[in-house]
Amino acid sequence: MKVLVIGPGGREHAIVRSLLADPNVSEVHAAPGNAGISALVPTYAIDANDPDAVAALAVKLTVDLVVVGPEAPLAAGVSDAVRTAGIPVFGPSKAAAQLEASKAFAKEVMAEAGVPTAMARVAGTAEEAADALDTFGAPYVVKDDGLAAGKGVVVTNNRDEALAHAQSCFDAGGAVVIEEFLDGPEVSVFVLCDGSNTVALSPAQDFKRIFDNDEGPNTGGMGAYTPLEWAPEGLVQEVIDRVAQPTVNQMAHRGTPFVGVLFVGLALTSRGTRVIEFNVRFGDPETQAVLARLKTPLGGLLMAGAKGELDKVQPLRWTKDTAVAVVVAAENYPDTPRTGDRIRGLKKVDALDGVHVIHAGTKLDGEGKVVSAGGRVLAVVALGTDLVEARERAYDGVELVQLDGSQFRTDIGGKAARGQIRVAAPGTPAASKAKA
Structure with a gap:
């Protein structure tokens, strides 16, 4: 099979290496890739977050499978465009990607499914954030509701620092999820x-x-x-x-x-x-x-x-x-x-x-x-x-x-x-x- 891997990072390099080791994979392509990936497979300088561009490349290359690596293309609907083009894709739809794109949405689904998780409250104002912080107490856990590349979470014993992070999310037009602290590894x-x-x-x-x-x-x-x-x-x-x-x-x-x-x-x-x-x-x-x-x-x-x-x-x-x-x-x-x-x-x-x-x-x-x-x-x-x-x-x-x-x-x-x-x-x- 021919596979197209979408993304520029270490995760995608690791996926490409593993795909190349699969005897049933005849070709691997990547977009946009990086220096390490380009040493292994052909790469293409497209915008990985552009659904139409990714789907067009997949069709042009006549690939059998598209693997979407990062969260941003998934949240942008890249998988939907590839599926619409009739090509199998490993990666959730834009709607399903909300499990990561929105912490509040994920909490809602977890509650519906009975999944054990931390108690949490969604806050959209400084007053709501302060009330939630006081409800759960220190250590304070404040998460940007949207995508933040793994860097949108602050865990601190400093209430002012927690409030400041929440305010920065509000200033950017977002909301926060404030949770109880979970102990253990x-x-x-x-x-x-x-x-x-x-x-x-x-x-x-x-x-x-x-x-x-x-x-x-x-x-x-x-x-x-x-x-x-x-x-x-x-x-x-x-x-x-x-x-x-x-x-x-x-x-x-x-x-x-x-x-x-x-x-x-x-x-x-x-x-x-x-x-x-x-x-x-x-x-x-x-x-x-x-x-x-x-x-x-x-x-x-x-x-x-x-x-x-x-x-x-x-x-x-x-x-x-x-x-x-x-x-x-x-x-x-x-x-x-x-x-x-x-x-x-x-x-x-x-x-x-x-x-x-x-x-x-x-x-x-x-x-x-x-x-x-x-x-x-x-x-x-x-x-x-x-x-x-x-x-x-x-x-x-x-x-x-x-x-x-x-x-x-x-x-x-x-x-x-x-x-x-x-x-x-x-x-x-x-x-x-x-x-x-």
């Missing part, structure tokens, strides 16, 4: 959906804060690892039974069937498993780690999802290895990242045993050299026999990357490697709140 589970059926991938854990020890502002994600040896037995089945399948059923009942990835962000709290939020696409950087372990051919899985045939797929196969992804970010990320700097050492990283580089914010300059072009520039992904070895290999690779002013976290998977993450049984004192 966080987990990401990607669930493939075909409108009726669900298949879960291996859980991962990511790290949102820019600095070690979960300090500093939220980012799109600074690293991830999988599998989670400390996760409770039966977690994946619980996510399917209590979260993903009820949500897919409810979306179908609403007349907006969900086809694509339901990214379930969880907190394993002292009161049980709770959903933090939904996203409607593969997460970044968790995808880089999860797909590095997947042995089941990806193209066949995504096509089954697009065609409503996930009930026919065999149980997924995984390597026994652990995967770690460490993001290398540009100077001044996540504020106004510095771009245009040469990146050196990538071939040396790829030469390491069990290690590869995933490009995110990269492009080729006028001389054909790889330069930075975004906040999260790349990820170094490593496989190892256990988390300790995978971490060592990943950080060996990171040390070889040369990018002026770059930054990375040194503690991705650190606490788990030291056996320091505990999940509290419901009704007992909270488990560790930190992720590291």
